[in-house]
Amino acid sequence: MVNASMDELAAESASLPLVDHHVHSCLVEAPSLAQFELSISESEVALGPGQSRMDSQAGFALAALCGTQLTGVPVPPQDYLRLRAGWAEPELQRVLLRGAGVSDWLIDTGHGADRLVGLTEFGRRSGGRVHEVARLEAMAEVLLASGVSPHDFPDALRQDVQSRAAAVVGFKSIAAYRSGFAIDWALPSDAEVSAAVAALDSAGRARLIDPVVIRFAVHTALRTLLPLQLHVGIGDRDVDMLATNPLHLRRLLAEAEALCAPVVLLHCSPYEREAGYLCQNHARVYMDVGLSTNLMGASGVSALERAMELCPFPRLLYSSDAWGLAELHFLGAALWRRQFTALVTRWVHEGLWSIPDAVRVARMVASGNATRLYRLTAEGS
Numbered sequence: 001m002v003n004a005s006m007d008e009l010a011a012e013s014a015s016l017p018l019v020d021h022h023v024h025s026c027l028v029e030a031p032s033l034a035q036f037e038l039s040i041s042e043s044e045v046a047l048g049p050g051q052s053r054m055d056s057q058a059g060f061a062l063a064a065l066c067g068t069q070l071t072g073v074p075v076p077p078q079d080y081l082r083l084r085a086g087w088a089e090p091e092l093q094r095v096l097l098r099g100a101g102v103s104d105w106l107i108d109t110g111h112g113a114d115r116l117v118g119l120t121e122f123g124r125r126s127g128g129r130v131h132e133v134a135r136l137e138a139m140a141e142v143l144l145a146s147g148v149s150p151h152d153f154p155d156a157l158r159q160d161v162q163s164r165a166a167a168v169v170g171f172k173s174i175a176a177y178r179s180g181f182a183i184d185w186a187l188p189s190d191a192e193v194s195a196a197v198a199a200l201d202s203a204g205r206a207r208l209i210d211p212v213v214i215r216f217a218v219h220t221a222l223r224t225l226l227p228l229q230l231h232v233g234i235g236d237r238d239v240d241m242l243a244t245n246p247l248h249l250r251r252l253l254a255e256a257e258a259l260c261a262p263v264v265l266l267h268c269s270p271y272e273r274e275a276g277y278l279c280q281n282h283a284r285v286y287m288d289v290g291l292s293t294n295l296m297g298a299s300g301v302s303a304l305e306r307a308m309e310l311c312p313f314p315r316l317l318y319s320s321d322a323w324g325l326a327e328l329h330f331l332g333a334a335l336w337r338r339q340f341t342a343l344v345t346r347w348v349h350e351g352l353w354s355i356p357d358a359v360r361v362a363r364m365v366a367s368g369n370a371t372r373l374y375r376l377t378a379e380g381s
């Protein structure tokens, strides 16, 4: 009888619709071998002669699960790229995106958009609803490139954020990559922001790293009361991992709490415990373990378990953080379903979780929490 119920739990986790609350679109063109290999890691360099990035947790999980989705059986990692080459890219994307079982995709449009299909086309290929998340640093850089004067910049950014707020479901900041989190998070005055903009040379306007301008953008977005996503922890070589410990965000989170503005900590590896603690201690802080789900493959269950130590279950979200390869959109979903099921099955067997509670939490993390947080509607946005 218990086994029958465990089967129901596994079937539920395998089929329930997901909201992928942090993701990017898929590629316009089929990737080269080198692009494919780099896309399954956070690196920008090849491993070297005779070495393949398919020989990793991400590569093994991808070949097993995407191979099964495409052919009905797992594919050896060394054969996967040959298999993939036999598919037209749009058709491969359709099979993998639809196979992910995602009802809503919350797409960050701020990175590499010229190489990715547009949101309407992504919706068509995936069969899901599409919602946009606007990236603050990209918005500020567009404004700075337009030649806005230092004096006019604060008002211009406020107006820009306000008008985008009507069309997006949230904002995202990559402060982690640019200023790091170990900065003064107080709201700067307009005079301070103007002085910081005046001090930027053309490189500083093109790639914003100034902490005063970045925290001004973050505070401006918080005041829309839309969820503010913050990249936390693991990323490519641009990121100073030491400076992305979310414990540096205490001041910002306290100010967001005073405004009643929600903050979402993305990825969080290797700081899942710190992020879970912040979710537990603040009124409106959320987290996910996206990205490590894909990168860690069979080991990713440990990241989810670390998050679930302290994070209240209504604050945990699902994301794939896929960019480009449709394999990653599929893999994030397929791995999350397996990882979640493996964890809660253990806790049910230990007698501390009931099956109905396990199903209830699965639904919360899969879609319920994100639907509530981002106020998603059936019509999409």
Ligand SMILES: [Zn+2]
Pocket (backbone or CB within 6 Å): 022, 023, 024, 108, 321
């Ligand atoms: Zn991302």
